[in-house]
Amino acid sequence: MRLSIFPLGGVILFPGLQLPLHIFEPRYRAMVGDALARDRKIAMIQPQTSIEGAPLFQVGCVGKIVDVEAMEDGRFNLVLEGQSRFRLVRELDVTTPFRQVEATLIDDPENQVLSAVERAGFEREARSFANAQGYAVDWDSVGRLDDESLINGVSQIAPFDAAAKQALLEAPDLATRCELLVQLMQFFGRREGDDDGQVTLQ
Incomplete structure (x- = not known):
């Protein structure tokens, strides 16, 4: 088209x-x-x-x-x-x-869901990332979101660089995107005093 x-x-x-x-x-x-x-x-x-x-x-x-x-x-x-x-x-x-x-x-699957372990692991990492960056988050509202709205929504607004955001968009399914998002939050969430001494958030 x-x-x-x-x-x-x-x-x-x-x-x-x-x-x-x-x-x-x-x-x-x-x-x-x-x-x-x-x-x-x-x-x-x-x-x-x-x-x-x-x-x-x-x-x-x-x-x-x-x-x-x-x-x-x-x-x-x-x-x-x-x-x-x-x-x-x-x-x-x-x-x-x-x-x-x-x-x-691209014909994406409908109504994709995460396992309970994947969802819990993501929310745990998201809390850690938000706390480290000083973000105020309504976690009760987050808990009510379905898996797709949560993972795709965070991917869309996350303060990562262009290449990282593109990788999230290109992830073939929700579970892969969730796993990548956790890795990116761990990487971009480094603060001064960590191993490389750099803040990598834009």
């Missing part, structure tokens, strides 16, 4: 989750206008570097505009809701100011 893309480093979207965006660049304002006139779909994908026109990573997520506020100066505030991960086939040669790609949708 043909997709209009919003290449944004450090930002990923998962199916079923929402992502608020503020659109101000003219080319992306044109992209939103085009999406609203057609199917309301925009594809989020990370560029491999911050250089203009940089090559793209291979996996992204198609989002549908579920809420939009058009401002008088042409900017937009919108909310994208993830629909499906996709795999890049090739970038298209287009005349539009925004980039477009050919892609295939």
Whole structure:
């Protein structure tokens, strides 16, 4: 399928989750206008570097505009809701100011669940990570989330670098993503005084 893309480093979207965006660049304002006139779909994908026109990573997520506020100066505030991960086939040669790609949708399993041991291990590591970073978390609300909402939600908002977030997005299933997320929290959660003496959070 043909997709209009919003290449944004450090930002990923998962199916079923929402992502608020503020659109101000003219080319992306044109992209939103085009999406609203057609199917309301925009594809989020990370560029491999911050250089203009940089090559793209291979996996992204198609989002549908579920809420939009058009401002008088042409900017937009919108909310994208993830629909499906996709795999890049090739970038298209287009005349539009925004980039477009050919892609295939990834058929993710529905209603994936973790084992009790996996869930407990994740929550334990998440508490440790949050405490080390000084985050305030409503753990009662966390406990009521289903496994997919919890793991994908943390993956989407976690303060990791672009490569780490991409690895989470590309994980083939929920259990693999959970295991990787635990490893990343252990790695990125190091504070000054640990072995390398570096804080690696962005």
